[in-house]
Amino acid sequence: MQNENGRVFREAWIAGVKKHFPGDPKPGYITPWDETPVWEREAAAAVCSQVSDFIEMSGGNTTKLSREQRGRFVALCWIAQIHKHFDNPKPGYVADWPELPEWQRQTDADIFDAIERAE
Secondary structure, X not given: OHHHHHHHHHHHHHHHHHHHOOOOOOHHHHOOHHHOOHHHHXXXXXXXXXXXXXXXXXXXXXXXXXXXXXXXXXXXXXXXXXXXXXXXXXXXXXXXXXXXXXXXXXXXXXXXXXXHHHO
């Protein structure tokens, strides 16, 4: 199940990057699941599980959240995973919502929506 959760997250990330990133994204942004580093697969699965749990605990009322609220939740869960896997992450990896580029905010919101649809 963890592998499936991670794939949902990663596929939504890749789709969002392709849709929202201005220009050509870095290859690492669109690396297929099977080529993604282990830590990143574990982080993707963990965030997907957190979002799924949040949806379940809300009684399905996450549909009432704004697009920004949905994206912020994904971003915050991801930041926690970065801190779990790296002792001293680059500042850009743990940037708060207002500092994230627009393409990344849109992609994070898309990820929440994809996880919600997969429920």
